[in-house]
Structure formats: structure tokens, C-alpha cells
Amino acid sequence: MNHILIIDDDVHINDMLDNILTQAGYKVYHAYSGTEALLFLSNCKPDLILLDLMLPGLSGEEVLSQIVNIPVIVMSAKADVKDKVALLLNGAADYITKPFEIDELLARIIVQLRDTSKCNPVHTLNYADITLYLDTHEVQITNRNVKLTKTEFAILKLLMENPKQILTKTVILDRISEDTPDCMESSLRVHVSNLRKKLREVTGKDYIEAVWGIGFKMAES
Known part of the structure; x- marks a missing residue:
């Protein structure tokens, strides 16, 4: 719409x-x-x-x-x-x-x-009511801007590119390393936790789920 x-x-x-x-x-x-x-x-x-x-x-x-x-x-x-x-x-x-x-x-x-x-045929990613703008690095939920850090944006982009896959911590760190080389395994959980909180604050929904002992994936809509 x-x-x-x-x-x-x-x-x-x-x-x-x-x-x-x-x-x-x-x-x-x-x-x-x-x-x-x-x-x-x-x-x-x-x-x-x-x-x-x-x-x-x-x-x-x-x-x-x-x-x-x-x-x-x-x-x-x-x-x-x-x-x-x-x-x-x-x-x-x-x-x-x-x-x-x-x-x-x-x-x-x-x-x-x-x-x-x-x-702009492929300049956005969409999942549920999230829109991620690849060119401007903006993220919107129901047309409201969500301010993310560079690392949070990179994590969300990767998850939205693979919405049905469970991505392990190792895979996430490897895939985002070019954009955010300072993100380590010890800090990844904190970045994901902050990202989930920022997204949840807009609509009250959980858009990312943790798969215990494995990694993270986009929540089922």
C-alpha cells in the first residue's frame, strides 16, 4: 500500500x-x-x-x-x-x-x-510492516522512522534478506564483518537485543526471535 x-x-x-x-x-x-x-x-x-x-x-x-x-x-x-x-x-x-x-x-x-x-526497483527490503531502505540506510515500521546504529542496520538487513532462515552467530558475524568490523561475538547479543527493543517500541510486536543455542531469525508474521 x-x-x-x-x-x-x-x-x-x-x-x-x-x-x-x-x-x-x-x-x-x-x-x-x-x-x-x-x-x-x-x-x-x-x-x-x-x-x-x-x-x-x-x-x-x-x-x-x-x-x-x-x-x-x-x-x-x-x-x-x-x-x-x-x-x-x-x-x-x-x-x-x-x-x-x-x-x-x-x-x-x-x-x-x-x-x-x-x-527504484530493488532499493528496499520488506518484511511484515518493516521497510528497509538500502540506499539511505533508513528503516520504517508502518511509515515511522526507526533510528538504528550501523551494526543494528547491518544485522536487520541480513535477517530480512534471509527471512525464513535461522542464522547462527558465526554466520551473522561473518556476513556483517565488512560493514561493522568492530562487532564481536561478545557484543552481538547486545546489538540484537537493542535492535529487537527498538523495533518492538513502534508496534509492540516482536520482529526477531532468538533460537536457543543456534542464532536468530525473523519472527513468523
């Missing part, structure tokens, strides 16, 4: 889009000001953003300048070609003029998400 953030201070538009996008199978989030949007993005990374320009506090243009690696469709009543060109050159993926037809907006969303998936 793709996640879409709507940044618009108009409650009516938010409610209308929420209803339509939810029916279309998207998970929808809302921010009603530029400041609220940046706060949301500091913790979560949606798949696409719908951005209004006339926002309280920070303007849509200011918010756009701080968004990286997320396609943004600007929704605005500004119809001047110069405005559209400036926004597209400054990071917007697309521009739709208010008022707009819902079918057109849905089509533009599909195109942007399709293009994003083509550009």
Missing part, C-alpha cells in the same frame, strides 16, 4: 481527498501547515506528497525546497505558466491547477508512483 501525505490547510479539501484516496487503496496522512508538514517528514517518509502552496507559516514553496527523494504534486489555483515552470524546476514532479478533476489527479498520482517504482 502506498502512503500519501496531503499538505493543505483547507479541511474540506483534506476530507474530500482522504475519502477518495482511501477508496483508491492509499494510506493517507495530513498536514495543515508548512511547519506541521516538515515535522511529519522528519519522522516519516511517504511515497508521494500532494502540496498546496498557500499555507500558514511556511509557504508551499519553502516546504518544497526541503523535500528530497519524494515525488511532489503541487495543487494550486495559480494558473500562470511562469509559476508552473518555476515550481517544476525547483523540485515538483507535477502540477495540477485547482479546481481539478479527481480522475485527472488520480491518474497523475498513478504515473508518479509508477515512475518511482521503476527508478
